Amino acid sequence: MTQKPTIAVIGAGLGGAAAGALLQQAGYDTKVYEQAAAFSRLGAGIHLGPNVMKVMRRIGIEEKLNAMGSHPDYWFSRDGKTGDHQSRIPLGSVALQEYGAAYITVHRGDLHELMVSTLDQERLHFDKRLVDIDETGNKVVMTFSDGSIEEADIVIGADGVNSRIREKLLGPEAPTYSGWVAHRAIISAEKLKAYDLDFEACVKWWSEDRHMMVYFVTGDEKEYYYVTGVPEPEWNHGTSFVDSSREEMRAAFAGYHPTVQALIDCTETVTKWPLLERNPLPTWHENRLVLLGDACHPMKPHMAQGAAMAIEDAAMLVRCLEDVGAHQYQEAFELYRTNRFERASRVQQVSHDNTWLRHDEDPAWVFGYDVYEVPLKQPASS
Ligand code: FAD
Numbered sequence: 001m002t003q004k005p006t007i008a009v010i011g012a013g014l015g016g017a018a019a020g021a022l023l024q025q026a027g028y029d030t031k032v033y034e035q036a037a038a039f040s041r042l043g044a045g046i047h048l049g050p051n052v053m054k055v056m057r058r059i060g061i062e063e064k065l066n067a068m069g070s071h072p073d074y075w076f077s078r079d080g081k082t083g084d085h086q087s088r089i090p091l092g093s094v095a096l097q098e099y100g101a102a103y104i105t106v107h108r109g110d111l112h113e114l115m116v117s118t119l120d121q122e123r124l125h126f127d128k129r130l131v132d133i134d135e136t137g138n139k140v141v142m143t144f145s146d147g148s149i150e151e152a153d154i155v156i157g158a159d160g161v162n163s164r165i166r167e168k169l170l171g172p173e174a175p176t177y178s179g180w181v182a183h184r185a186i187i188s189a190e191k192l193k194a195y196d197l198d199f200e201a202c203v204k205w206w207s208e209d210r211h212m213m214v215y216f217v218t219g220d221e222k223e224y225y226y227v228t229g230v231p232e233p234e235w236n237h238g239t240s241f242v243d244s245s246r247e248e249m250r251a252a253f254a255g256y257h258p259t260v261q262a263l264i265d266c267t268e269t270v271t272k273w274p275l276l277e278r279n280p281l282p283t284w285h286e287n288r289l290v291l292l293g294d295a296c297h298p299m300k301p302h303m304a305q306g307a308a309m310a311i312e313d314a315a316m317l318v319r320c321l322e323d324v325g326a327h328q329y330q331e332a333f334e335l336y337r338t339n340r341f342e343r344a345s346r347v348q349q350v351s352h353d354n355t356w357l358r359h360d361e362d363p364a365w366v367f368g369y370d371v372y373e374v375p376l377k378q379p380a381s382s
Contacts, residue, residue: 004028005153005326008142010130010165011035015293015310016158017115021059022318024120028326031152032119033144035129035159039116041109043186043271045217045225047202047304048111051369053101055315058372061114062101068114069104070216072202077358080207083257087360091202099367105202107186107217107225130164133289140288154288154329156317158310161276163295169283175276177235178300178352183228183244183252185270187263189221195262199224205260206358212253212260213304226263228252229302229354235274244272275300277352280345285333292317297344302354305347305366315371316340323376338379343369 007023009016012034023030048056048065056062073092078085091103116124132143139151157165161175192199202215214226230252249264281296293310317336324332347366350356357363 005329006030006151007154007156008033008140008150008152009156009158010142011157011159011163011295012039012116012119012124012126013158013160013293013310014112014115014307015295015314016156017112017119018055018059018311019156019158019292019314019317020124021115021118022055022314023321024123025059026318026322028321030120031123031125031150033125033128033130033142033150035127035145037127039109039112041107041113043225043269044108044184045105045186045215045227046108046111046307047215048104048106049305049308050095050099050101050103050367051371052308052311053104054370054372055311057101058315059115059118061118064114065104065106065111066102067219068110069102069106069219070201070221071102071104071219072200072215074200074202075357076200076203078203078205078257080205080211080253080256080260083259086206087357089357089360089363095367098364100370103367105215105217105225107223110218130159133165133168135288154290154326157289157291157295158293158314159295161278161294161298163291165289166281166291166295169286169289169291170281175278175298178275178277179231179233180229180275180300181232181235182273182275182301183226183230183249183270184273185226185249185263185267186217187224187226187266187268189216189224191266192224192262195259197259197262199259204357205256207256210252211302211354212256212263214263224263227301229275229300237274241271241273244270246270248272277348280341280348284337284341285330288329290317290329290333290336297348299348299351300354301351303347303351303356303366305351309344309347312369312371313340313344319372320376334379335376338377339374
């Protein structure tokens with residue numbers, strides 16, 4: 001084979017969009033298949049730390065994101081009841097100087113739209129739900145729910161927590177419900193002007209068994225967002241989210257600080273999501289198939305690093321394909337796994353424990369990471 005292998009990415013979420021964009025930029029004939037008919041601007045925000053902004057720089061959208069996002073000077077942790085500081089983690093200019101890129105918070109839909117716009121639109125296929133995959137020949141044959149069949153040399157499973165590719169590699173197994181839910185709501189900052197309270201750019205309110213993370217999702221600070229972590233023993237709804245209510249929020253955060261009560265008072269709509277996890281997987285790749293992001297390491301979102309790990313994975317996978325030579329894809333996949341497993345598993349664990357930045361600590365191991373500069377570790381067997 002003289003040409004680069006053809007690649008299919010299953011899933012155009014944040015990890016799949018990053019993989020597709022980076023592969024296409026590196027000259028791979030890459031098609032991206034997404035089950036959804038289209039994406040909508042669901043009410044949710046996301047943190048993008050310097051570690052992920054370095055990948056955005058490579059994709060070519062760092063400046064647009066910097067213009068789009070809110071740039072908090074600190075991550076504050078506060079006692080949910082008294083409001084006392086538990087930590088003040090410097091971001092802002094410190095992030096730029098110490099970690100090499102900005103720390104921003106954005107609307108997830110705006111980020112996703114921008115990332116998807118970097119893909120070759122002719123090679124992005126919506127309404128394509130992968131239902132079957134056959135890799136017994138010298139190409140991978142993919143069957144989609146509309147009956148269409150496509151082929152590729154390599155298939156990347158960026159298909160999220162219920163990954164079909166993971167199932168092909170490891171057999172059917174539902175993710176574990178963590179026993180926690182997240183409520184998500186976007187609030188108009190205009191409404192908050194009625195209160196003589198300080199609404200900080202990035203703050204997490206904590207008590208023993210629950211929390212509320214709050215931040216702006218637009219650079220003009222017109223949209224404020226909260227996402228919670230609240231224990232709920234069972235999730236039997238059978239859907240990826242349900243509607244919640246102001247009353248439910250009041251009950252969940254009874255006794256919390258007046259600032260939190262103001263946020264609840266200003267809530268118009270709020271949704272509730274189950275938080276799903278898996279233990280670290282024994283296999284990330286086999287033959288022509290490889291996994292990234294939530295397909296191989298879904299986690300509680302309590303470090304705000306799940307998408308960051310998916311995007312770092314995408315960047316490391318492309319780096320390894322280029323480093324080894326893409327026709328030796330199995331070696332490249334093992335190099336990729338070797339260089340991602342430990343970090344992704346550590347982030348999964350800290351997210352599970354929900355200890356991140358609760359008290360002052362040095363976040364450099366997360367934010368200072370540069371997927372393009374970190375020396376590559378060789379797999380044990382080579
Ligand atoms: P996904 O985003 O789940 O994308 C998978 C894509 O694959 C989807 O578009 C899906 O439709 C598609 N797909 C699935 N199956 C198929 C199929 N069979 N065929 C074709 N397409 C398919 N992370 C952060 O970094 N920062 C945060 O602040 C943050 N906050 C979060 C808050 C909450 C409440 C939650 C639940 C998560 C949060 N995360 C955050 C985590 C983050 O959302 C995920 O880790 C991230 O979306 C994973 O990206 P992914 O591309 O691997 O998977």
